[in-house]
Amino acid sequence: ASDRCKGCELCVAACPYHLLALDRDVVNALGYHPIELHDAPSCTSCAFCARVCPDAVFTVYAPPKREATR
Amino acid sequence: ASDRCKGCELCVAACPYHLLALDRDVVNALGYHPIELHDAPSCTSCAFCARVCPDAVFTVYAPPKREATR
Amino acid sequence: MTVTVEGTVTAKDASPSKRSRILMKGNEAIAEAAIQAGCDAYFGYPITPQAELLEWMARRMPELGRVFVQAESELGAINMGLGAAATGARVLVSSSSPGFSLMAEAMSYMAGSETPIVVVNVMRGGPGLGSIGPSQSDYFQAVKGHGHGDYKVPVLAPASIGEAVELVATAFELAERYRTPVILLADGILGQAMEPIEPQFRHPPRQVFDWALTGADGRPPRVLRSLHLQPERLEEHNNALQAKFREIAHTEVRWAGEQLDDADLAVVAYGTAARIAHSAVRKARHEGMRVGLFRPITLWPFPEAQLRELASRPTAMLVVELSAGQMVEDVRLAVEGRCPVAFHGRTGGMLPTPDEVLAELRRLAATVRAGGAG
Amino acid sequence: MTVTVEGTVTAKDASPSKRSRILMKGNEAIAEAAIQAGCDAYFGYPITPQAELLEWMARRMPELGRVFVQAESELGAINMGLGAAATGARVLVSSSSPGFSLMAEAMSYMAGSETPIVVVNVMRGGPGLGSIGPSQSDYFQAVKGHGHGDYKVPVLAPASIGEAVELVATAFELAERYRTPVILLADGILGQAMEPIEPQFRHPPRQVFDWALTGADGRPPRVLRSLHLQPERLEEHNNALQAKFREIAHTEVRWAGEQLDDADLAVVAYGTAARIAHSAVRKARHEGMRVGLFRPITLWPFPEAQLRELASRPTAMLVVELSAGQMVEDVRLAVEGRCPVAFHGRTGGMLPTPDEVLAELRRLAATVRAGGAG
Amino acid sequence: MTAAVAPPRVIASRPELLTDRSTHYCPGCGHGIIHRLLAEVLEELELAPRTIAVAPVGCAVFAYDYLQLDWVEAPHGRAPAVATGIRRVRPDSFVLTYQGDGDLAAIGTAEIIHAAGRGELITAIFVNNGIYGMTGGQMAPTTLLGQRTTSTPTGREAGLAGFPIPMTEMLAILPGVVYAARGSVSDPPHIGKTKAMIKRACKAQVDGAGFAIVEILSNCPVGWGMTAPESMEHLSEVEKVYPLGVLVDRSATPRQPSPPGGS
Amino acid sequence: MTAAVAPPRVIASRPELLTDRSTHYCPGCGHGIIHRLLAEVLEELELAPRTIAVAPVGCAVFAYDYLQLDWVEAPHGRAPAVATGIRRVRPDSFVLTYQGDGDLAAIGTAEIIHAAGRGELITAIFVNNGIYGMTGGQMAPTTLLGQRTTSTPTGREAGLAGFPIPMTEMLAILPGVVYAARGSVSDPPHIGKTKAMIKRACKAQVDGAGFAIVEILSNCPVGWGMTAPESMEHLSEVEKVYPLGVLVDRSATPRQPSPPGGS
Amino acid sequence: MERSVVFAGFGGQGLLFAGQILARAAITDGLEAFWIPSYGPEMRGGTASCTVIVADEEIGSPVVDRYDAAVVMNPPSLAKFGPRVADGGLLVANASLLGDTSAQRPEIDELRVSCTELAASAGDDKLVSVVALGALVGRLGWVTRDAVIEAIREVVGAKRPEIVEADLQAFEAGFRAGVAPVAA
Amino acid sequence: MERSVVFAGFGGQGLLFAGQILARAAITDGLEAFWIPSYGPEMRGGTASCTVIVADEEIGSPVVDRYDAAVVMNPPSLAKFGPRVADGGLLVANASLLGDTSAQRPEIDELRVSCTELAASAGDDKLVSVVALGALVGRLGWVTRDAVIEAIREVVGAKRPEIVEADLQAFEAGFRAGVAPVAA
């Protein structure tokens, strides 16, 4: 869950479709701007984000229901 | 000098002409039978004995005066 | 339990028949005693004068299908020991002075993580490379300041090979009962000499440990560590350790006394020095001097109360050590000025002779008569 | 010389103008003080809380064309130090508790071969990996039993960064005058804190050494070693060492006293603990209690005679340490029962507060009035 | 937020073996990625219940807070010796060491080389981030020439601070080593390969083949003075000095199972 | 006895650099031969007055009684660290280390590898006699498989005691190492070649090229339970495991002289 | 007199730096000063804090039972140090991150400063701690304003001259917020 | 009674072995025994020695001020231990290597035995120390002859059965030399 996100932006760089960005309006309990998936429908579930995330923030579900959630 | 000889017989094995042997009649200060050159004239001054001796017992002189002494 | 009667911890007195005894080298007897006590694994590195202990293990342990590893160094040995002990195995590690110095960090870790292990130090002359002669100059190290941090470990000091055999079993018992490293402190004489011993060894019963690392299979994971980054947590941990140390100090003191009842002079010595003192005391008694021997068997916990009680009687004490004077500090701490405390020591592998000690006793007797303090 | 007046060894009192002072981190001030004292070579290995000392040297020493090596380990560092010091160079090595434990063997070698070197231990909480908080729990190790064998090394314990700067120079002087390793014993607070210090440093004059290894060029070969295989020879050597230790013990005792003249209660503390005690004493005086502070600056040689003298007056002592109780043993040894000795300690990186110490003082005062011993 | 409707098959999720707590690692630190890979591999090989892991002294000292295994904390650099002790007395356990480059390649040089030389049945994870992360970013033996660290403020210079040490290459020539490989966490493909290497190295132990090590080129954004993404890109520089790939794989030919008390 | 008449040119004699006293080494021990070679090389290169030598802990600890040089005694295995300290503060000195295989290849593994890795200007003599001579003939890391020692009474078995460690091969891959060679003292020709290697290794330091090491296969008649001549013949077996020759020679390309306080 | 203050917040908010500036300013004013950070791995990601003691006599204990002032830059710091401010002491709270959560202690002077906004207005929204320092000094005047300015010029000038001005602006902004009358 | 003897000579002369045989014999006789070698590198090449103490009560000190007997097998050993034999004590001297050099001490009983020759006659001229042991036991009878024979059979029998007989012969030869009347 995104309360474990540290805003390192590795997933941002890893997402082939640039669907991820930090939510600058929020500071989570750890003191970071957490990650946000802004265009869920475009997500291909490639799970690159999950593979690079040092804090295992992501849960990626298979398409058809194309979506990645945290 | 042979009072430093420990009777290891490395030189005995090394001498191409088998000119060296321990002197069984003598026990030197270290408690060993020291080395003896029994056939000085046949010594070619090859210095093999000197090269193998761990206790640097030998002094080898050049021929003509074919001799190795300790 | 506290052993207060002379020699009850030496194998000999338990002897049915002196003839049945076997002649064994100290290093080998210690090793065999560990094996008989159920030692699962031995890790060591060669060093004089304890090499025969390692060599005995090298032959016997594989025979028995147990673990022997000659480590790449004492650091390797003690840390292999740490690992094996962390699984609840009975582990012996041995070395001599310089090698023992290299084990300080790991000993501190094991004291901190409460890992039971028995470590033998067959002391030789120091400082530095020193000599390989017998010595007791690692007393401070074993008893006070080996590793960093606040901790104590039981230190057992046999005076004969037979006693060493018995104390090896005791060492494993203490290690497991209190979850602590235990040091068996011997010297070159005890390691190299041969004496007759009873071929009878003690095998402490096995316990189940709720801390041992065996794999988190159907139970919560276990962690053995000495790190507590939050000072508050580390202090709690230290308080718990200190409580344990107090319990050990209260329960596990061991010492032996000889002819102390009527003594107005007491020699205080341990290990090989105590044997020399024993001979000196015998000679002194022949001369009609009222001399006794007080022999600490546990150097930590130190028989403080017992010495203090002894000091409260009109006595003077002569501490004899194979050192420049180390245990004598603990004697002074125990006595706190109640009686004169003199010291005689030899260093570097030299041994005092009984006559030497006798002379010191005469001198002390004289000063005391003259009313001076030691 | 013996420093008997409060603070004469803190840089501050020598200050022409407080404004001219610079703000420096303890670790960095110690490093710079060594550089200014003519340190030729530094060898170290990173460890909290002394890393900044190494980092300062990493920047400054190459700038000055001097030697800096980050070793592969503390074993590497201390042995590089041994080698460099063997040539007569001024050498500094630093670490913190776990790393200091790994230096025990080499320290024993250098004590044995009489090799001058200065080693800094910025103590952290133990045992084991412990914590990185400030601590004084390596006292026993530094003062009694770090390495194997019979030896002692001077141990200097600053209570402020300014004093640390001064004592670094003193450490090099002692090391070279007596051909001995010297330990500067600090703690995490002294290492990590920043305080104003005088930008004035002392540079002890260079000596020519008749023992230093420089190559046997036109003179007989020199050998620096601790090995003396013949016990007779090693004992001679040990006797010479012991004579040297007695001389140091007689000549080099340093301590500071505060308001002791009329005191009927004395707090005994060193280093950071002494600063806390200082505040507590101030508070106590405000309450009208007649309390003073006795602060050992050399932990070895320990100001034994001075404490004994203090104890001969109607006093009670409260020893305060960042440990479970280590220096308190030396206090008891010095006092030998002449006055009550109480103890208050915190461990694991925790610090007692002045109020805490004050409470202990009140308690002690009460027991003394009630005629009980500490 | 979670999926709007009843969620279908999960492709990737937080491994069970990881505890819930968030790590103390800096944002973007590779240790977190590697922890996750270990958790995945141990789950897939069902080794967790048999595993006894050895924690290093380094930023990863807290691994025992994150991976739900039995852990013992080794003194700095001594993990291979500690693991040897464990493995010898517990022939049925799976023994894992996790070490940083300061821990393994500096102070622990003798221990890793001799554990490897003895062919101990241990799986070693070697996290090479080219720096001493925990103590504040000092030079490690693996630090690149020219790299600035807090103990090489002007960049590592061979004349003063020596050359980078190719530890895994040295280990690879030892007959006791049956598997030695070097991976990286620079991007998803590399992370995938690295996971495969870890799996292979674990299998080597399970098969009783011998000592196996995986060096993993990782990052230290804080110590390197870079953002996390920058640091991951910088790994391509690091890979030039420490080439990726399998250095040796003799794990196909298993050794006979260890005799009791044997290796 | 000396020559009857005025002696002509001396072909071989006891080097001046050797003291008069007879060594404590056992009869036929290679240490004596190697001491003599060192004495000859240092005399020929006129290095003795500049030399600071580091003695090991091992049978050769007494080297300082036999070679007339300035010596410091290093703790067991730490000679390379000690030498580093000396060399760094004395750029004009010639620094020599002399270590046995237990000293260098076991407890001293980290120190030798990192001194080599730093490319310290040191000449290292590594006497590999496959055993711990001084302590009574226990196994060394270099002991051959199957070899009986007091700590491998039934012969060294890889499964229990690991494999022989090719130390010099490992060192040879480090860029800091400019010269690494392996010689032997088995017979006069080999002794001659070994002397040449030692000379080369000394020159490498004099030229400021970098770290140089010569491993010398030697004997331990007592530890091997052989007569001296038998032990020398046995070296041919040892040479099969530790091949003789020059492993690397980069010493031709000298490095710039060390900066003050530099390497 | 002896006064103590703790600066606490996230690593990267520049708290250790702000503390050092205060200590240096004290020296310039001829006072004694003592600065001690919370050191070690807490700094990894997590929170950072330092304590500064300013006095006109030799400083003894590095630990204080209660703080005369606390600068708290984030929720955890408020929770940890809010309660440890001595009665009548000052709490400088970073409103930008704390919203309107407060220490709920009428007996202390709680000064709420929107550090991020003020820092941004000064030209660099990272300089939150300098703003807070300004507020502290403005309110309590333990050290002179000039001494702080000198310290900033020295320290920042040496390392990053380009941001000296922004730092000074941030300090001034905070200072003004500090001297402003206490909110009812 | 407590008796002490030192065996000294070159390494390889079997002195430590001879001492152990004596100690084992003592145990068989129901006595106390203590054996301590000079250990370490002296053994390299040089001399070796061991001390044996035999007693009918608990043995205290492992060091003795003066020896009741000494077995010296070479010149250095004679020089070192000859003077340390107690008055009235016994010195067993190996004539084969010592020629006619003597301790020059009328106050002690010096028994000269040609160990090499007697050992050779027993079948193995290496067994010089066993001969000397025989002489010691023959002369002083600290332990019974049977006990020594049993000890030799046990120890040698276990390791090298083929030379047990030679060892027994050597012991007997020495024993006879020992019981022979003291030379004037």
Ligand SMILES: Cc1ncc(C[n+]2csc(CCOP(=O)(O)OP(=O)(O)O)c2C)c(N)n1
């Ligand atoms: C004996 C000892 N020396 C030094 C230290 C300090 N220390 C802690 S971690 C560490 C090294 C960390 O570097 P690395 O192993 O590369 O791990 P990283 O933090 O980079 O992952 C050191 C030197 C210690 N704890 N113990």
Ligand SMILES: Cc1ncc(C[n+]2csc(CCOP(=O)(O)OP(=O)(O)O)c2C)c(N)n1
């Ligand atoms: C710290 C330490 N550990 C162990 C020893 C004991 N020791 C002395 S020499 C030696 C090794 C000798 O072997 P090697 O280095 O091969 O030299 P060699 O005698 O064979 O020439 C050892 C282990 C010691 N002196 N110090």
Ligand code: SF4
């Ligand atoms: S799974 Fe979706 S969000 Fe994640 S990297 Fe792939 S496309 Fe981007």
Ligand code: SF4
């Ligand atoms: S989700 Fe993971 S990878 Fe993405 S920013 Fe947060 S912590 Fe970093």
Ligand code: SF4
């Ligand atoms: S001369 Fe030298 S080589 Fe020959 S036997 Fe004597 S010692 Fe051995």
Ligand code: SF4
């Ligand atoms: S020099 Fe003479 S004696 Fe020596 S080996 Fe050659 S031939 Fe033989």
Ligand code: SF4
């Ligand atoms: S310091 Fe470096 S290695 Fe350590 S946690 Fe932070 S980023 Fe990771």
Ligand code: SF4
């Ligand atoms: S023990 Fe071996 S190495 Fe040592 S001196 Fe004797 S023969 Fe040489």
Ligand SMILES: [Mg+2]
């Ligand atoms: Mg690292």
Ligand SMILES: [Mg+2]
């Ligand atoms: Mg060897």
